[in-house]
Amino acid sequence: METITVPHLGTSAIGYRLGGAYDASLPTLVMVNSFSTSAELYRPQFADGELRATVNLLALEPYGHGRTRASYEQFTYWDSAIADLQVLDALGIPEAFVLGTSQGGWVAARMAVLAPRTVKGIIVLGTSMDYESQRSRDLGCWDGIGFNTPAIDALAEDVGDDWVVPVELVDAVLEEGFGEDVPPEERTFWHATYQENYAGDAGRQRLRLSAINLRDRDGLHGRLDSVRCPVLWMHGTADPVYSVADAEDEITMFVDSADAELRVVDGGRHFLSASNPGEVDTATVEFVHRWE
Template sequence: MSNGAQTVTVPHLGGSTIGYKLGKPYDPALPTLVMVNSFSTSVELYRPQFAHAGLGEAANLLAIELYGHGATRAAYEQFTYWDSAIANLQVLEALGIPRAFVLGTSQGGWVATRMAILAPDVIQGIVPLGTSMDYESQRSRDLGCWDGLDFCTPSIDALAEPVGDDWVVPGEFVDAVLGAGLGEAVTDDERAFWHTTYQQNYTGDAGRHRLRVSTINLRDRDGLHGRLDGVRCPVLWMQGTADAVYSVANAEDEIGRFSQAADTELRVVEGGQHFLSASDPDVVNAATVEFLGRWS
């Protein structure tokens, strides 16, 4: 189970237990900021946000773990990003939260966007960080984004066979994700923290399966270009110049595809890494407080 996560039950996928962390007791007088984690991480990705006094004073902070991640479990064995978007909306309903903003890091960015497409009356604004609205396309690679097929396929193949109860996620997998997400400047303490967290979240054959489906989702997801006109709320996209996965050029193209959004803005973060909420929390937190104040 994910460190620091509580769980709530929702009906999606045959009945699901969803891992979440609420920074403090829910205050209906404040806006709510849902935070959706990046690939194979957990609510722990948002430690810098939960620790930030200004953000905690400005909003109810609610991190929700996607299917395949942290403490989240489902009765069905297969899931997609659409399922996580639906489950997140059901978590809001279960917790009695009528409307929310959504911040999402990497894959969290396209889950945030899916939530806004599915429930435009519920989602007040989205803050995608270091993300893409495309599938893993040739267009994406031509604009300087990574080769997601090349990154994901070896792990999908390696995780294909059943394993015993003593299996834990390989350290090389964790290091590859940290390298892509945070670059070379990962401290020893941070690396050790994530190795421990991953080994708690991905153990035994069930853990192998969740990790494999999560990796398949990353590689084989559908693109959102044809659906982005379904986003009506304001969009603040933040993209780091040192992001090794998705490029500024891609973000510059895609921010213009939110044709029906109430407002769109792209902020480029000099030196920002892929997991921007973790690499540049001060910049992200300040911009998010401003965004919440403007649109809530």
């Protein structure tokens, strides 16, 4: 993992990982991780030889996540989208596809709204384009307000330098992402990663703001007609956070996209890039070849 400086939010250091030396002859795939994880969510993609031979893999960590830091303490998903576009400029990458898991999906959509000439296509996984609305709950999505509010309240007080994120909170996120049977090696890996990323009072603040963003974000329904690029939406049938029914409704809102396809993955979990990397990676290669 490295960081790169961009001017947004009073200057920011954005955590990123490249899959190898940048090859200007290949298209680039930006990957944006899910809530409270890091670029390490995309370990399966970095290990996929066919995917690495097809695109430059570039994982970017949103504000509040991994190694990303800003001069200003407050941030939203729009800020992450702007900063990610500035990273592309800083790296000299003129255009890219963007893949996002869960919250990464709405960062990808925001990037496409903001920079239609830069974003060639988006691949969104286990996501939603809504705010945490009654509409989404009526369609079988989770109660994001009920999930996040206790954590936001519990993280409200200052803590000492020896504080690390409680494993109970990590386990709650992992069960939403991987299901109840989280592989032991994944649980061990993420316990250690979370406690490295979210330590001390600064870590507490970043995690709390990330949870506030997840709970209180704005919806994108009124802006989706500004997405011009092709869209591939992949959604698992075993996703407990956002439902297939919601995805079926929202894919129809990309009315001015070059193409908008929903692909349902049988048994796929919320962290679809991790639970079903073979299907996601194969579909991504096909998508890039079609639209590059």
